[in-house]
Amino acid sequence: MKFISTRGSAPALSFEGALLAALADDGGLFMPESWPQMSPDEIAALAGLDYADAAYRVMSPFLAGDPCLNDLEEVLSEAYDGFHHPAVAPLAQIGPNSFVLELFHGPTLAFKDLAMQVVSRFMNRALKRRGQRATVVGATSGDTGAAAIEAFRGLDAIDVFILHPKGRVSDVQRRQMTTATEANIHNIAVEGTFDDCQAIVKALFGDRDLNKRLGLTGINSINFARILAQIGYYFTSAVTLGAPYRPVAFSVPTGNFGDIFAGYAARAMGLPVQRLVIATNLNDSLPRALASGTYEPQGVIATSSPSMDIQLASNFERLLFELAGRDSSRVRGLMEELRARGSFTLSQGEFGQLCDLFSAHSAGEDVTQMTIRGVFEETGMVVDPHTAVGIAAAQQEPGLGTTPMVILSTAHAAKFPDAVRRAIGIEPAQPERLTLKLGSEERCTDMPADFATVVDFIVDHARADAPLTGAEA
Numbered sequence: 001m002k003f004i005s006t007r008g009s010a011p012a013l014s015f016e017g018a019l020l021a022a023l024a025d026d027g028g029l030f031m032p033e034s035w036p037q038m039s040p041d042e043i044a045a046l047a048g049l050d051y052a053d054a055a056y057r058v059m060s061p062f063l064a065g066d067p068c069l070n071d072l073e074e075v076l077s078e079a080y081d082g083f084h085h086p087a088v089a090p091l092a093q094i095g096p097n098s099f100v101l102e103l104f105h106g107p108t109l110a111f112k113d114l115a116m117q118v119v120s121r122f123m124n125r126a127l128k129r130r131g132q133r134a135t136v137v138g139a140t141s142g143d144t145g146a147a148a149i150e151a152f153r154g155l156d157a158i159d160v161f162i163l164h165p166k167g168r169v170s171d172v173q174r175r176q177m178t179t180a181t182e183a184n185i186h187n188i189a190v191e192g193t194f195d196d197c198q199a200i201v202k203a204l205f206g207d208r209d210l211n212k213r214l215g216l217t218g219i220n221s222i223n224f225a226r227i228l229a230q231i232g233y234y235f236t237s238a239v240t241l242g243a244p245y246r247p248v249a250f251s252v253p254t255g256n257f258g259d260i261f262a263g264y265a266a267r268a269m270g271l272p273v274q275r276l277v278i279a280t281n282l283n284d285s286l287p288r289a290l291a292s293g294t295y296e297p298q299g300v301i302a303t304s305s306p307s308m309d310i311q312l313a314s315n316f317e318r319l320l321f322e323l324a325g326r327d328s329s330r331v332r333g334l335m336e337e338l339r340a341r342g343s344f345t346l347s348q349g350e351f352g353q354l355c356d357l358f359s360a361h362s363a364g365e366d367v368t369q370m371t372i373r374g375v376f377e378e379t380g381m382v383v384d385p386h387t388a389v390g391i392a393a394a395q396q397e398p399g400l401g402t403t404p405m406v407i408l409s410t411a412h413a414a415k416f417p418d419a420v421r422r423a424i425g426i427e428p429a430q431p432e433r434l435t436l437k438l439g440s441e442e443r444c445t446d447m448p449a450d451f452a453t454v455v456d457f458i459v460d461h462a463r464a465d466a467p468l469t470g471a472e473a
């Protein structure tokens, strides 16, 4: 299996190559050259497997012929061993035909752990094989950063630089990141939005000299390995609810479009997914695109679901590639239009395909609070504001008949205690693993949203030329 760029002018790479490069050097995103297929029998055979075993069957075809395939079984077993629920990603029923898929049982209480615990292990092993160091640069609106810091802290071969928008993540999210004591972890608070942080990270990859000198790699969902490790729970939850013999719909709290793109990938591999609901907060560039055919991101609005305070959804480019029949020159044109004019309009054919599978709803702040309250009153379950946005969107989705709706619960309520208290008057219980992680001293450097300032900081602190010691904390 090779991985090709959505923009068509970068060399195709192996899985390991794409893992370490993160972004293709023409600025595009890596995609598998074709979607591996799972037959109905193969899908049905996932029933009852351990999560790691099911994930192995879903992920392994993408790694065919790659050295990472030899690591996969061990990587998955180590990655999910540390989860705090034996099912890793269990389902809970909240209505006659609606289910919440709990993706917050990992070490940092967000769905990012399911992929990050895998990606860090793949990267560390690949670097060891190559005798190389790497510098991870990542942008976060709160959860990716925390998950990456947890997954990479103390690794000898990898320095990690995480940019978050200053004052725009929850206190718990910030402290999860900034109280890490390991020397390989660096937090940068950018005076700007998540979109500013993501733009700086992409520009870092675009600087070829720097990229080479520092051995840059990325852990955001621009890295296909992140998407790959998020496909498994679409399969396991759908099979629990009757797939492949019964179709399933998913409502996915969405920001960067990575998680829902993993749902698209599951469908492309053969899972009977009837509908994918894009659930956003007030940052509604995707619902507007689904209403009009024009994608026009605007300024980021701060909400009580800060991890989704994103307008420029990186992975929408992957879907465009698919909608355009994998025509990379079309994708290049649309991306250029977006850069130059701030928007682009889909062709009728592309728009038709988009609306056949996806729908989109945005939830404002009142609706989010009412949803947290409603779910609590009806079921006793305390959901976080991101999950609430997913539930609110599912409630707006008409006419799925007997198809079960799975709402992805992307974070634990304890990460957003203020929003939860405002909605239901009580704070969610804090799991012990969170209390223990929130040390007291915070380490973080404030910076303007300025590329050169960030580069100077990274160049000063990265250990790109230091000899490898082999020691790991």
Ligand SMILES: Cc1ncc(COP(=O)(O)O)c(C=O)c1O
Pocket (backbone or CB within 6 Å): 110, 111, 142, 143, 144, 221, 253, 254, 255, 256, 257, 258, 259, 260, 307, 308, 386, 410, 411
């Ligand atoms: C809690 C939570 N929910 C939803 C999302 C949106 O996921 P994606 O960016 O993959 O669309 C994020 C951030 O990515 C998140 O942290």
Ligand SMILES: N[C@@H](CCOP(=O)(O)O)C(=O)O
Pocket (backbone or CB within 6 Å): 139, 140, 141, 142, 143, 144, 145, 219, 220, 221, 222, 255, 256, 258, 307, 308
């Ligand atoms: N919501 C994310 C934003 C980055 O998304 P990613 O999936 O591309 O890493 C966050 O919490 O950081």
